Amino acid sequence: MEKTETIAENARAGFEPRIVAFVCNWCTYAGADLAGTSRLQYAPNVRILKLPCTGRIDPLLVLKAFEGGADAVLVSGCHPGDCHYTSGNYHARRRWSVFGKLLAFAGIDGRRLYFSWVSAAEGQKFADLINSITKEVRSAGPFDPVNPARRRT
């Protein structure tokens, strides 16, 4: 597991990506919780927002995150079959597939929008996921002023 940087060290590197993570309450949030209780360190750049299920994570939330200036958005929930509400993640999967391609077509592509399955037991996977996404976004650089969804007033 590679050494994670603290905020102080990041600041010297200059660009600090702001990543918004919409996660489902039953699996990924529990996984993130497990990462915390297992003392796993992961990049502090992520802001985690808990929703009942990936089925409830609306594309409007993703647009609102980019509008507010997110450098990247992660949407994560239970593996197919594990959903507390049986089929929330199946619906979400179709929605992500179409919405992801539409946003990519409009200028918000794979280095800005990430989807993942993280179960309640995968604390390690969650920590690694956040670290790798942070690294990718840092190399991609700030999303402003390219971000087409950004509020400019």
Next chain:
Amino acid sequence: MSIVDAIRADAAGLLQTGRAKLVLGYRNRQGRRAPILLADAAGADQLVYDAECRQNLAAYLRKPEVRQQFPVAVVAGPPVMRSLVMLSAESQIPAGAVTVLAVGENEYHGALDLAATAQLLREKYADPAPDEELLRRVREVAAMSEEERAAFWTEQFSKCTRCHACRSACPGCYCQWCISKRNVPQWISTADLSHGTFAWNITRAFHHAGRCTLCGACEAACPQGLPLMLLNACVAECVEKEFGHRTGYDLEEKPLIGSWRPEDDDGFVR
């Protein structure tokens, strides 16, 4: 008998017998084509039909003034027929409320009910010739870098005045409270600034995933000439490739985003 004469005869017949209280068709208007809502048989000779008829008449089925006149008849080419089948699959058309005056590329199929229309579409118009020019432009934009694509769409959306002609022209946009009208919370900004027009155009295109028949009415209606069909074509291509879904061929088709299959692809999920 020419196609137009056949349409006029059927329209007059339906109005006289009362099988339709209103016929939605096209009229000649100073050389261009415009929708006409005929209530009396005498006016049937105003009806015309040719490739210039681009408005999707299925969009009128959400108007209260039209719904009060059910049953109605609709002059429909393949894209409009598919929209009618889609609307029926989404429970927007009561049984027997719509008779379709079905017109093909160069053939008139008579007055059909929706079941017969879906059958006709499956037999005769199952795989319409793709619009090569449109697909070329979609590839052209898709080939751009992320920065170029973002700049391209920011520039296109900057002309959008949020007049919602695209929403009014589309049969799929029948929500009484469109998301853009909601202000608690204000999901989509009301201003025509970049964040408002981007969120509006992307949300509009996404809400038609698996529901759009690529009829082109939205782009034709846009006063500022935005290339909306690029967004629709991108979504339609993904929907057909990923889920094998083609809109408007089955009265019982399940909504794309509202249904799922275990074997749906999720290779893009980490």
Next chain:
Amino acid sequence: MKLLRADRLAELAAALAARGYRVIAPIRQGRIVRLAEWRPGAAIETAGISANSVKDFLFPRSEIIDRYSLNGGDFVQKEVTPEAIKTVALAVRPCDAGSVSVLDTVFNWDSNDAFYNARREACTVVSLACVRADEHCFCTSVGGSPGSSEGADAVLRAAGGGEQLIFEPLTPKGRALAEAAGGALAEGEAAADPVAEIPLRFDIKAVRDWLAGNFESPLWQEFASACLGCGACAYACPSCHCFDMQDESNRKESVRYRNWDSCGLALFTLHTSGHNPRSTQTARWRQRVMHKLSYIPQRFNLTACMGCGRCSRLCPNGLAISETCEKIARLCKANHEGGTP
């Protein structure tokens, strides 16, 4: 008399831009000709009419009219000054220039709208008289004309069979522009070409009389039957001026936008209780026609329709003020001659 070669309009634009004017002119963008900011190298379209009008630069689609910084329940009001860039609207149509008098009246009767007036002061309107018209134009039926100079600070008139353009300054702003143009305008004599022939399509007086007494007429249902209730006609119309005010905020700041609005949209008159005085599209189309051709004439003694034909060209469903007026005029003629409508 000031003259310039018709194909050297871009040079006039360049000269004015060099003197600090933001130049707005009809420019082709894809299949649409739009009034947009002129950039060196862009060709100025002198044929046809732009999809949008000079209204966009006097009364923009969205404008911030109030700004607050927020701190929990408290707020601090911030100064908002109207933004007024020195602008020249070059080669707009006489109907656009004429619409400025409607906007001036509405935004200055009883109280003065500082935002509109700031832009209006900073804008010089140069209209280009029409030598051709299309089947949608009907300015002559509403008191306008293809060569009118009303509302314009200067008029460009084609001369020498379209080879030349006469630059006719009319106001101090127009004269200041001629002076700023400098070498781009040459001295000389030329006779203006004849303006377009636009047949009278209806008698506005007969239409207005009919409107005054026929609010309840069932014909409105037929006039509005094809309308699907979008904002295309109102947003393209040079004299439509209705607007909405919406606040948008995040935790730290809130702005109050003034946005265009349209009586054709259902939300325009919807009460919070759910009651909507104009609940049908028929009532909304009636309001559009009555407000322009009956109510504003009664209040301000001017017609709020310039006959530019934009609603007729742009409406996806073929509605048009001119078509409704023609039907009404035919009706009046039939009633007048005792025939049944």
Next chain:
Amino acid sequence: MNIYKPVVMRLLEAREEAPDVRTFRLEFLDAAARSDFFSRYRVGQFGLYGVPGAGESTFCVASPPTRQEYIECTFRKNGRVTQALQDREAGQCITFRGPYGNCFPMDSWRGKDILFVAGGIALPPVRSVIWNVLDRRSDFGAVTIVYGARTAADLVYKDELEQWGARPDVNLMLTVDPGGQTPEWKGKVDFVPNLLKALPAAANSVAVVCGPPIMIKLSLPVLRERGFSTADIYTTLENRMKCGVGKCGRCNVGPMYVCKDGPVFTAKQLETLPQADM
């Protein structure tokens, strides 16, 4: 001068009048704004009350010009702005624009009998006129107040109703719609228009009528039958408004702009307006 720029007011007290209905008592933060307001305010005018980030809403000024320490407004929580307003606590500020619109012609009523008719949440615009009349009681003849609501709980200004009922020089008739009464309800149980039938014929009197459209529609014929001419019946119109200064076109009904030519109209004027657009 930015005609859309509001002034800031502090919320002194918020009183719960009925379910979801609250009365705000507001004071101007800036003395100059206060004197400017009261130099122009006449009873019947309205204002736009706002919360930055939510927007502005239109209500009448419910307190009379004879009381210049504060202004009051009463409103029901129904949408985004009224929700934001009702979330405000005493001591916090809101924005205000006004006074806008025309007023009740009080001076022309000198010496006349006055009948006030109100329904439900429409009492506030009438209440400002009632207090204005009662503050100059000797200028006017007999005062009759007929006020009804769907249920007893929906009656607003309950304490003031008692004050008016206790006054010898005011004839107060309270009612609730059938089925809206509570066991201890002492007032009448009937619709407001029916109460008007029992009134004495109008001699030298004017009527102020405010309420839901159905109440006005049923009350007008009864008042006409009791001898009120349409020129003597006044009402306020509640159109949707945004700018309040005759620019945005939203409140346009017929040739009238309700925010400039109204909100106070006589029944005679209302008859000239297109009824379908009301």
